[in-house]
Amino acid sequence: MFIFRIIFAATLLLTVFGCQFKGGNASEHAYIGGEIINPKNKSLLLYNNKGRIVDSILLDANNRFIYKIENLQPGLHSITHGGEYQMLLLEPNDSLMFRLNTYDFDESLVFTGEGAKKNNYLIKTYLSNEKEAKKLVKYAKMEPEVFNAFVEERRQKQLNEFHKFLEHNDESEFFKSIIEANINYNTYADKEIYPFAYFGNNKLIHIKDLPEDFFAHRKDIDYNASQLSNFFAYNRFLFSHIDNLAIDDYYKNNPYHSKFNRHAMCYNKSKLDLIDSIITEPTIKNNLLKYKAREFISYNQTEEDANALLDYYLEKTTSEEDKTYMKDLVSSLKLLRQGNPLPNIALVNYNDTEHFINSIITKPTIIYFWSSNSKSQYRNSHFMVDKLKRQFPQMDFISINVNDNDDEFWKNIINNYSFSTINEFKFKNSKQARKTLAVNYLNKAIIVNKEGLILHPNANIFSSDFNETLENLLLKKHLIVQQDAL
Template sequence: MFYKYLLCCTMIASVSLGCNSNGDDSDYAFIGGEIINPKNNSVVLYNTKGKVADTFLLDGNNRFIHKITNLQSGLYSIRHGGEYQMVLLEPNDSIMFRLNTHDFDESLVFTGNGAKKNNYLIKTYIANEKEAKKLSKYAQQEPEIFSAFIEKRKEKRLNEFHSFLEQNENVETPFFKSVIEANINYNAFADKEIYPFAYFGNNKLTHIKDLPENFYLHRSIVDYNATHLSNFFSYNRFLSSNIENLATHSYYDSNPYHSKFDRHALNYNKSKLDLIDSLIADETIKNNLLKYKAIDYISHNHTELDAKKLLDYYLTKSTNEDDKVYMKELVSNLKLLRRGNPLPNLTVVNYNDSEHLLTSIISKPTIIYFWSSNYKSQYRNSHYMVKKLKSVFPDMDFISINLNDNDDKYWKKIINNYDFSKHNEFKFKDSKSSRKTLAVSYLNKAIVVDENSTILHPNVNIFRSDFHNTLEELLQKKHLVAKQDAL
């Protein structure tokens, strides 16, 4: 039935587009689709700068179709229930999609004029994810071996793409070609930039200068102002890792030659902001990267003075006034989350819809961790990791808090489907306000408190390889828990 609907919509779009093909009003496209198991009654379209462009209401059959006028070729995104997917849109496209929110990425299928471009884009995303899982073993190889592996993989994917274009001549446009090639290239470039941190580690990162001369040959063709890629994951992944890498040179200019690398050193993080400011002119790209790097530093357990120093430095670089307000609020909220301060007393709701003050459910050393219904791998992995931690730290408690604002039935359905223990599963009564109070700027943050709800650490990551050592040190200092066997 849905495919008849798609065919009908596509024919309408094609006729409409055809009638205007010789006129001035041809810079538009149609987008539509069907949402299976919708989380709300709308789909939001974001423009190429990440701003809301339009909101489409679903009809009684959870479907919609919409004409977008004055369209510029670009990477847009569609969002529903907190999840999103990039969509490549160009004039004269008529794209229809169908997705099931229970398996968002895997179920998404495009049809219509422009569908082949978007289906291939999804294919490159999936390939990037698969490659990331295999990369760790190659990251321990010698630089020459690693570089050859990355280059061979990149060329293989580019050749596959060019073969696809030869077989689908009507699909190729300059914009589509540039986007797919950028996705392949920048994913490879990012792997090269990340490599030294994995290969040398903090103790020997000074040897980054000893890498072969041609190891960073890709830097000669990098575009730091690729506006059309400003919301593209592989591009931003490259920029982030490239800035981290370049800043190591200034780190060793002001630290002893063989000293252990400290990614949280204030001067190192200030040098990252300097590099962003000097290399990038595009305001959207620059401001987003400045904000991300500043949050990365400020969110960790630095002194109030150092956090203020980096904030002040950030404020001289950014030109985004909304970002500046956000960062000032973040620093202000983090003051309340210093070690030794009481945990803010927020209201949470349990599985049975009973409200409790957060501190009232804490009676022993506790780790508070967070998850979102929109990120399946994250909530599965976080609960799995906590299960392992419970066996290592049996005297500790673990409180799980869902961050979503959507209907409780989705939160409870995940708990039931994965058989998570209902005993320590909660949601915030006011999620937006509570996230701000606890400065939850990313999902993998966790907070450690003692039996009196006093903060021992405001920001730990339970997925870090050294987490259990960090936790043991915290607890032993407080004489709360005897040292356990390592994971």
């Protein structure tokens, strides 16, 4: 019944918009339109196939919209709304309509109109990949030969299903290449991620002992596939692939059986060197350089190392926008070094009362962050904090929502999941606060003492050694009187 209601509503909307989709030069433009249920604000952003903003599209009084894309360049476009992100495969003469509910963004999305079949298939493969990615930890326990056979069999099954789809649907060569890339690069990404999950840091040297054909896919890689520059599966592959390629250089400069250190300067410089040498397409190259440099700079503990890698990065990137971003990040992190006072940012609590963060810190405190757009993350983070509260009753916990959506969406989540409203806050100025606190990853947590001095600027409450790290940190700093001494 639920699926029927969605299809019926989508058909009704297509009828409403249908007359507007017709006319004009079909070879140069396309239309998109639709309805957003439970919108988080009154507009959505449209990006072109280069990842650049085309326009901000306003919703009408019924939360619907219609938009004509002039001078369309075929490719993967995208829309964002309230922090949610969705790709659209658009070609000339498409008139694509969709309906979605922000409370279940991907799963509720249904396309109709010209171009619908290919986009529905793209969503299908995306959701399938997402589901399989969540199982990777379990799959990574398989022996290498078994894992390799398993993911290859899965890849071939997906390709066979796609070819059956094409027998009954006449689609463009571009569409075929996109779906095949989605299937292939998702499998390739799993293979590149596998060694880190299977061997761990202590035994990563044994990556050289994997079966001879384990990385056979590498001969088929296009490192400069501009049409895939914003494609999740492709970037997921490249991120892990670069990490693996740099391991060879790491063990050339470290003892054969030493524990692998992913935060070593030599290893991270090797990654930037590899990106610079094997990739020439500017968007792909600059994005990889940016994220790999940010990964190191965000987690290192010394100003000297941050500056050293920043300088190394600046020599290689050609994006002036990214250069500014990374320089600002390093400046923010300088203020977040251990022993510095926590920047006194403004927060708003559940009752709409404004506070400066230092005024609410009276005990050693863990500050953690969550987004309304990541259901699994905000559920898991609150669940984990509930456990930590029982294990560390001496600690306080401050929960901060990072979004700049209307307050009702933040509060609805708190109410729907019965989160305690005590110590639930959101940033007064989200954009500036995220920059000041360098919140580039949702799993980031900041630990401070009762005076608001930073003990750890970038902890992860989900890390397997977080409890041990916290206990050692607190005991070392003599910040908590042990319970048996009270």
